[in-house]
Amino acid sequence: MPRVARNREDVLATAGSRYTYSANPLAYPEAIAGGAERIALVGMGCQASAPPVMAARKAGKIARRFTLSIGLLCSKTFDDAIFPELFEARYGLARADIVKMNIKGVFQVWMRDGSYHEVPLKEAHAWTREGCSSCPDFAAEHADISTGGIGAFGDWTLTLVRTEKGEELFNDMEAAGVIETRPIEDDPGAVTLLRKLSRVSRKRWPSTAVPMPGRLPSTTPAP
Ligand SMILES: Cc1cc2nc3c(=O)[nH]c(=O)nc-3n(C[C@H](O)[C@H](O)[C@H](O)COP(=O)(O)OP(=O)(O)OC[C@H]3O[C@@H](n4cnc5c(N)ncnc54)[C@H](O)[C@@H]3O)c2cc1C
Ligand code: SF4
Structure with missing residues (x-):
């Protein structure tokens, strides 16, 4: 269920991934009621897309409060049944x-x-949850930082830094020693798989939507 984490203990209490659909932006009213001005959103691509979609649809007052988003890679979720x-x-x-x-x-x-x-x-x-069948976003492309579990190293998190804000935070965490990092060159297979799974999801782009943005390159550049 959507949860608001306000401190280190809350964050640690919500760690761990549940392979189900959780619409975390629904915790917005609870966060605001608690006085939050700046909210970091954690969720799969469909959730990470909510603030930019709100901004594009003139719900900027709400979108502005989402000042950071951490996206989780996701190819599909399943019905509770x-x-x-x-x-x-x-x-x-x-x-x-x-x-x-x-x-x-x-x-x-x-x-x-x-x-x-x-x-x-x-x-x-x-x-498979019905909505996931038309989800084109494996790698949470609207997030500031996207994280996933693919790759050769089971106990590491594959991390994609997508924006300057994300880069600043990531560099600060690295400098403060709160995260341990290693270069993606250690695991080239993870990048290949990431691209492959992104393409698989992108093929689901609904035919009823505006034409697909041609952002996935046809060749694989160096990571
Ligand atoms: C539904 C789902 C599908 C996924 N599919 C893939 C995949 O196909 N390939 C891949 O590489 N990675 C996938 N991931 C991402 C991966 O499982 C990890 O979440 C990611 O690697 C981060 O792990 P971590 O150990 O660094 O963080 P963790 O300590 O596991 O923290 C994860 C954070 O996500 C939040 N969270 C947990 N479950 C959910 C949820 N259901 N909805 C929203 N927020 C949640 C937690 O509160 C926590 O803040 C998926 C994650 C989810 C939730
Ligand atoms: S596949 Fe897409 S719509 Fe389904 S839970 Fe994952 S990100 Fe959301």
Whole structure:
């Protein structure tokens, strides 16, 4: 559910990724009621796009308060029915006992009893959330910083700095030693996969929308 984090403890309490759709901008009224003037939004591409869309549609007063956005790479999410109808019915994995999930080629599921399970992704496709079928944005392209789990190093976060604001924050965090970094050249396969998955999503551009912005280059430049 959408949450407002106001301090370090709140941020740590909301860490960890839930593979479901969460419309985090809906926490805006709660943030404002608490006196927030500047809000950092965390969410998948569809959420990171909300402030710029609001700005373009003359809801600038609201959009201006979203001063930073951290986007999460995302190729699709699933309807809640996937828990009883797939994980529990076919694999005996009760939602209440799932402690962590990840998607890396397969659905990875960790249970409270310490066991680990893999569910083939192709079995999950039938529960794809309807809106995701027409989502063209894998890499949260409106965000200041986009982050994802793809790549060779499972315990690192793939991070794309997209704007000057994002770069400033990233450099400050690096200088302060609160994040540990390594160059993307360490993992060229991650960039190749990022581009491939971005293209797959971009093909979903709805035919009813304005023509697709031709922003994805046809050749792969050096990262
Ligand atoms: C629905 C979903 C699909 C994803 N799909 C991919 C993918 O296909 N490929 C890929 O490389 N990466 C994907 N990611 C991103 C990846 O799983 C991690 O979220 C990202 O790498 C950041 O991890 P972290 O450990 O650095 O941060 P974490 O400590 O995991 O923090 C993540 C932040 O995101 C917030 N958050 C968690 N779940 C949600 C949610 N459902 N909606 C909005 N905000 C949320 C948390 O509150 C926290 O602030 C997806 C994430 C989500 C939520
Ligand atoms: S696939 Fe697109 S619409 Fe679906 S949750 Fe991810 S970013 Fe949002």
